[in-house]
Amino acid sequence: MSAKQLEAQTSDRTGQAMNPEAPFIHVEHLTKVFHPAKSRSLGWLRKKSAQEGFVAVNDVSFQVQKGQVFVIMGLSGSGKSTIIRMVNRLIDASDGTISVDGKDVRSLAPTELRAYRNQTINMVFQHFGLFPHKSLIDNVAFGLKVRGVDKQIREAKAVEALKLVGLGDRIHAMPDQLSGGMKQRVGLARALATDAEILLMDEPFSALDPLIRKDMQELLIKLQRNFKKTIIFVTHDLNEAMYLGDRIMVMKQGKDIQCGTALDLLEAPADPYIEEFVAEVDRSRVLTAGMIARHTSIARATGSPAGNEALQVPEGTVLHELLPIFAAGAGQVDVVDNDGESIGTVTAGEVFAALSPKGLSNAS
Ligand SMILES: Nc1ncnc2c1ncn2[C@@H]1O[C@H](COP(=O)(O)OP(=O)(O)OP(=O)(O)O)[C@@H](O)[C@H]1O
Ligand SMILES: [Mg+2]
CATH class of the missing domain: 3.40.50.300 (P-loop containing nucleotide triphosphate hydrolases)
Incomplete structure (x- = not known):
C-alpha cells in the first residue's frame, strides 16, 4: 500500500x-x-x-x-x-x-x-x-421530541443549532416569515440537532x-x-x-x-x-492547504521542513485564498489543524503545481 x-x-x-x-x-x-x-x-x-x-x-x-x-x-x-x-x-x-x-x-x-x-x-x-405551523425552535426541536428528549434539553439544543446557522434572534419566527435561504438553514440546523x-x-x-x-x-x-x-x-x-x-x-x-x-x-x-x-x-476552490500539506509531508517522509517564521493558515483554507499570501512574497505557509497543531508546510511551488492540470505529483 x-x-x-x-x-x-x-x-x-x-x-x-x-x-x-x-x-x-x-x-x-x-x-x-x-x-x-x-x-x-x-x-x-x-x-x-x-x-x-x-x-x-x-x-x-x-x-x-x-x-x-x-x-x-x-x-x-x-x-x-x-x-x-x-x-x-x-x-x-x-x-x-x-x-x-x-x-x-x-x-x-x-x-x-x-x-x-x-x-x-x-x-x-x-x-x-x-x-409551516410550528415556530423555528419547535421545527428544530421536533426531531428530538419524537425521540423522547426532555423539553428543556431539546429547546436548548434547538437554540444552539439556530444560533450556529445565524438565526438565534429569530427562534420564535414562523417559517413563512423567512426567505428561502433562511428556511434551508433551519432545515440544516434541524438535521444536525438530533442525536442521530x-x-x-x-x-x-x-x-x-x-x-x-x-x-x-x-x-x-x-x-x-x-x-x-x-x-x-x-x-x-x-x-x-x-x-x-x-x-x-x-x-x-x-x-x-x-x-x-x-x-x-x-x-x-x-x-x-x-x-x-x-x-x-475548479482546483483553486476545492483543494485546501490541509490536503496539500498532508500529501507533501508524506511525500517528504520526514514531515514538514522548518517553517518557524512561516505565516500560519487554517487547514481548510482553499488555494485561491492562499495565492495573495504568496503574491505578497511569502515562500511558504505553516498549515494548522482546528486545534492549532501544525500539519506541515505548503510552498508557493506546491500550490502552483496542485493548481496545474498535471498535478502535484509532477512537481515533486
Ligand atoms: N424501485 C425501483 N424499481 C426499479 N428501478 C429502480 C427503482 N429505484 C431505482 N431504480 C433504478 O435504479 C437506478 C438507480 O437509481 P437511483 O435512484 O439510485 O439513482 P441516483 O444515482 O440516485 O440518480 P439521481 O441522481 O437521478 O437521483 C435507476 O436506473 C433507477 O431507474
Ligand atoms: Mg438519487
Whole structure:
C-alpha cells in the first residue's frame, strides 16, 4: 500500500487519527437488483425481466469512519440514492453486507430496526420540509421530541443549532416569515440537532441557486465542526463533492469506480470517466492547504521542513485564498489543524503545481 493510500485510510480532513480496523459504517459487496412488479409486466417481458432484473447497485464496497463526511458522487441513475436507501433499509439489499457500529443492518429485527432509524440515523432529503405551523425552535426541536428528549434539553439544543446557522434572534419566527435561504438553514440546523450519529443526505442542496448553495456548503462544514456527525452525502456535483467530502466514492452505472480523497481523484483518476469529470473542477476552490500539506509531508517522509517564521493558515483554507499570501512574497505557509497543531508546510511551488492540470505529483 502506498503512503498516500495509507493516509487516505488513516486520517480525515480534520486530521483526526482513525482506526482502520474499525470503520463506523462498513459496506461490502452491496448489490441491488430491481425486478419489475409482476402485475405490470406482460408475458415474455415478465419472464425475461424476472430472470435478469435491473442491477441498480453492483457489488459496491466502502467504509466510513466516525466523524467523516463521505460523499457518493455520480450522474443521475448511477445508484446513489439506492445505496443510501439500503443503508437506511428503506429498501432491502439483494446481496452484500451493511454493518453500522458493528451491527449487521440487514438482519435487524423490526424493533431493532425502529431503534436504528430513530436513534442512529437521520435521513435528510432535498426539500427540508419545515412544518409551516410550528415556530423555528419547535421545527428544530421536533426531531428530538419524537425521540423522547426532555423539553428543556431539546429547546436548548434547538437554540444552539439556530444560533450556529445565524438565526438565534429569530427562534420564535414562523417559517413563512423567512426567505428561502433562511428556511434551508433551519432545515440544516434541524438535521444536525438530533442525536442521530449518522446523517444520510440525498442531494440536499441540488435545488438551490448557486449563491445559497455555496452558503449552505460552508454552513455544513461549520456545523460539522461542532456536531461531528458521520455523514453520507449524495451529490452529482464534483465541485460540491470535493469541497465537502473527506472521502469521495464515484459511481457509474451502479459500480463504484473510485474511492479516495479529492486529491486522490485529481492526482490519479482511475478511469477516463473520472478524468473527464475532474477536468471541469475548479482546483483553486476545492483543494485546501490541509490536503496539500498532508500529501507533501508524506511525500517528504520526514514531515514538514522548518517553517518557524512561516505565516500560519487554517487547514481548510482553499488555494485561491492562499495565492495573495504568496503574491505578497511569502515562500511558504505553516498549515494548522482546528486545534492549532501544525500539519506541515505548503510552498508557493506546491500550490502552483496542485493548481496545474498535471498535478502535484509532477512537481515533486
Ligand atoms: N424501485 C425501483 N424499481 C426499479 N428501478 C429502480 C427503482 N429505484 C431505482 N431504480 C433504478 O435504479 C437506478 C438507480 O437509481 P437511483 O435512484 O439510485 O439513482 P441516483 O444515482 O440516485 O440518480 P439521481 O441522481 O437521478 O437521483 C435507476 O436506473 C433507477 O431507474
Ligand atoms: Mg438519487
